[in-house]
Amino acid sequence: MSPKPRVAVFKMASCDGCQLQLLDAEDALLELAGAIEIANFAEASSRLEEGPYDVTLVEGSISTPEQVEQIKEIRAVSRFLMTIGACATSGGIQALRNGRDLAEVVRQVYPTPEYVRSLERSTPVAEHVKVDLELTGCPVDRGQLLGAIAWLLQGSVPRPPTTPVCIECKRRGYVCVVVARGEPCLGPVTRTGCGALCPAFARGCYGCFGPSQPPNTEALARRFLELGMSPVQVAEKFRFITGYAPAFRETAERLEREEASAT
Numbered sequence: 001m002s003p004k005p006r007v008a009v010f011k012m013a014s015c016d017g018c019q020l021q022l023l024d025a026e027d028a029l030l031e032l033a034g035a036i037e038i039a040n041f042a043e044a045s046s047r048l049e050e051g052p053y054d055v056t057l058v059e060g061s062i063s064t065p066e067q068v069e070q071i072k073e074i075r076a077v078s079r080f081l082m083t084i085g086a087c088a089t090s091g092g093i094q095a096l097r098n099g100r101d102l103a104e105v106v107r108q109v110y111p112t113p114e115y116v117r118s119l120e121r122s123t124p125v126a127e128h129v130k131v132d133l134e135l136t137g138c139p140v141d142r143g144q145l146l147g148a149i150a151w152l153l154q155g156s157v158p159r160p161p162t163t164p165v166c167i168e169c170k171r172r173g174y175v176c177v178v179v180a181r182g183e184p185c186l187g188p189v190t191r192t193g194c195g196a197l198c199p200a201f202a203r204g205c206y207g208c209f210g211p212s213q214p215p216n217t218e219a220l221a222r223r224f225l226e227l228g229m230s231p232v233q234v235a236e237k238f239r240f241i242t243g244y245a246p247a248f249r250e251t252a253e254r255l256e257r258e259e260a261s262a263t
């Protein structure tokens with residue numbers, strides 16, 4: 001019998017929510033566990049084995065000097081490396097500090113800032129090492145995650161959808177919150193994968209799956225301005241969980257410059 005594929009799951013700077021999507025999969029996880037060898041998954045077991053690994057999942061952004069070294073070591077022992085979630089693929093909510101005075105941010109957040117050793121910027125894993133597949137979302141969608149692992153175990157690489165949330169919204173017959181209520185929604189520029197979860201509850205999307213391809217962020221920004229928002233308010237919409245993704249960041253920066261030049 002051929003040996004089972006060795007799978008590892010590692011965490012960088014994150015809240016563990018994407019790993020929990022895997023742990024909460026119950027029956028599907030048990031089935032998966034029969035098909036693979038879980039060699040290193042600190043959230044699930046204290047039995048931590050060294051590489052090499054056939055498939056490695058990485059949650060979280062690169063936020064400390066130690067993580068810069070750790071991710072290179074992980075890459076060196078991983079045949080296929082998949083990053084999961086908004087932190088690993090675009091820097092996460094912790095990337096809100098990027099471009100600000102780190103010492104001041106740390107001082108405002110922590111009562112003992114002298115113990116905090118962070119990098120100036122929180123960055124996606126792909127800025128540091130080659131990544132073979134990215135799954136976005138905050139958290140990552142469980143169905144997409146299990147599906148991707150199943151594809152990989154069969155020797156194929158999945159292609160997650162990059163179309164906007166609006167497509168899913170229309171497929172499911174949800175009422176558009178922009179049209180019906182004049183509420184700003186990032187659905188037109190955010191990639192699907194969640195099943196249009198927020199519009200299903202009559203709320204605008206805040207972009208947790210990151211930019212769709214290609215995202216017309218400038219057209220959407222103009223629409224938000226027409227709704228009566230100021231350039232800085234529109235910029236804040238783009239600067240959220242996946243706000244460090246280039247498409248969202250560049251539009252936010254342009255809007256902030258526009259507001260600054262007008263005052």
Ligand code: SF4
Binds near residue numbers: 165177205
């Ligand atoms: S609610 Fe948002 S995601 Fe749904 S159709 Fe309207 S703009 Fe698109």
Ligand code: SF4
Binds near residue numbers: 165198199206
């Ligand atoms: S609708 Fe947008 S913010 Fe809500 S879960 Fe989906 S991608 Fe995330």
